[in-house]
Amino acid sequence: MRFLLDFTKSWEIFIYLEIPEVSWGNYVNNRTDFLKEMIQDLKDKNLFIELPVLSTEQKNRVVLNGKEVIMMCSNNYLGFANHPRLRAAAKEAIDCWGYGAGAVRQIAGTMEIHIKLEEMLAEYKRTEAALVFVAGIAANRGTIQALMGEEDAIISDELNHGSIIDGVRLTKSRRMVYPHLNTEGLKKALQETKDARRRLIITDGVFSMDGDIAPLDRIVELAEEYDAMVMVDDAHGDGVLGKDGRGIIDHFGLEGRVDIDMGTLSKAFGSLGGYIAGRQELREYLINTARSFIFTTAHPPCVTAATMEALRMVQDEPQHLRNLWDNTKYFKKAMGNMGFDIGRSQTPITPVMAGESRMAMDLSRQLFQEGLFAKPIVFPLVAKDKSRVRIIVTAQHTREDLDEAIDIFERVGKRMKLI
Numbered sequence: 001m002r003f004l005l006d007f008t009k010s011w012e013i014f015i016y017l018e019i020p021e022v023s024w025g026n027y028v029n030n031r032t033d034f035l036k037e038m039i040q041d042l043k044d045k046n047l048f049i050e051l052p053v054l055s056t057e058q059k060n061r062v063v064l065n066g067k068e069v070i071m072m073c074s075n076n077y078l079g080f081a082n083h084p085r086l087r088a089a090a091k092e093a094i095d096c097w098g099y100g101a102g103a104v105r106q107i108a109g110t111m112e113i114h115i116k117l118e119e120m121l122a123e124y125k126r127t128e129a130a131l132v133f134v135a136g137i138a139a140n141r142g143t144i145q146a147l148m149g150e151e152d153a154i155i156s157d158e159l160n161h162g163s164i165i166d167g168v169r170l171t172k173s174r175r176m177v178y179p180h181l182n183t184e185g186l187k188k189a190l191q192e193t194k195d196a197r198r199r200l201i202i203t204d205g206v207f208s209m210d211g212d213i214a215p216l217d218r219i220v221e222l223a224e225e226y227d228a229m230v231m232v233d234d235a236h237g238d239g240v241l242g243k244d245g246r247g248i249i250d251h252f253g254l255e256g257r258v259d260i261d262m263g264t265l266s267k268a269f270g271s272l273g274g275y276i277a278g279r280q281e282l283r284e285y286l287i288n289t290a291r292s293f294i295f296t297t298a299h300p301p302c303v304t305a306a307t308m309e310a311l312r313m314v315q316d317e318p319q320h321l322r323n324l325w326d327n328t329k330y331f332k333k334a335m336g337n338m339g340f341d342i343g344r345s346q347t348p349i350t351p352v353m354a355g356e357s358r359m360a361m362d363l364s365r366q367l368f369q370e371g372l373f374a375k376p377i378v379f380p381l382v383a384k385d386k387s388r389v390r391i392i393v394t395a396q397h398t399r400e401d402l403d404e405a406i407d408i409f410e411r412v413g414k415r416m417k418l419i
């Protein structure tokens, strides 16, 4: 095992402390040997992934796998993940509340600060109430499972996020999937499920792979016509769309017409957690029945305090949101001018299309060599011929960062004959 200690706080001089290699766990059986084969299988299919590791905080330029690169695939839209105001809020909360929450929310883990954040979220999202889950994935799983039963039907966009799909799979409800963004398909599904006790339409607000936006206005109209509930996952719209980053519901002016407003505190808000905003009864019911809420420990209060600071910041420092969009437009324009295919995104998510999986992986590798980090996104996450690297420009990138990134793309794109 090797520890990397950064005594100097400077990237140039690292001090390595070698600790002798120890072999832990002399397993006395071979019952998990099948994993070796399964891993080889993943490798054969080009699906095996190793974790890239940061040696610095999350920001515009990082040291990743030992190399200094421009970070271009984080979800740190507003640059809050390492912001001094969030740091200070977290430190202060540790002094005031200690570190851990020590129990699940239902038993002894709910502190006043948890309730305050939920009140703040409800006010920000303009709903009656909000409930925070440990993560966005937990919010989706727990909520869908708690609300939908065997007699019900769930109607879902085909490109919805994996955590929504997980939630749907946890139910015994009838499942209908409509073609991406296709409200005619949605209408058909609504007509075909008239016998269901209750119906829930679920969609991502901003789709995470392509950056396109769900036609939520039309979806809500159809839901009202057919008396179905609507749930929107605003993970990539929170802090990005709408006034003060209020998200997709504000973007379309649909306050009060979406039953379940789900979002995450881990992306633009730079923190951790998922939430559900809606009616008071929705909050109360989920506290009582959502398994991913009930069977897990409350957030450390410093996480909650930092999230509250992020909500304040997105409202009292509008420059972050402005920078995010300025940077996004600047980058997309340059990429388009160079002749890259950057898809149909309407948001900071910018896919740079590469074709076959191999091409996207090669593109990512070459970008990294030149000093830019963006992960390849390949089958099965996207169609076989729609592989890409996905760029997310943040508010924190400077013009210098972006110009350098654009130069790198130009060099690599020409070399690979993508432009």
Ligand SMILES: *Cc1c(COP(=O)(O)O)cnc(C)c1O
Pocket (backbone or CB within 6 Å): 135, 136, 137, 138, 140, 161, 163, 204, 208, 233, 235, 236, 264, 265, 266, 272, 273, 274
């Ligand atoms: C990231 C993401 C989630 C999960 O959020 P976490 O807080 O990271 O668990 C859910 N839905 C969508 C669309 C996401 O992009």
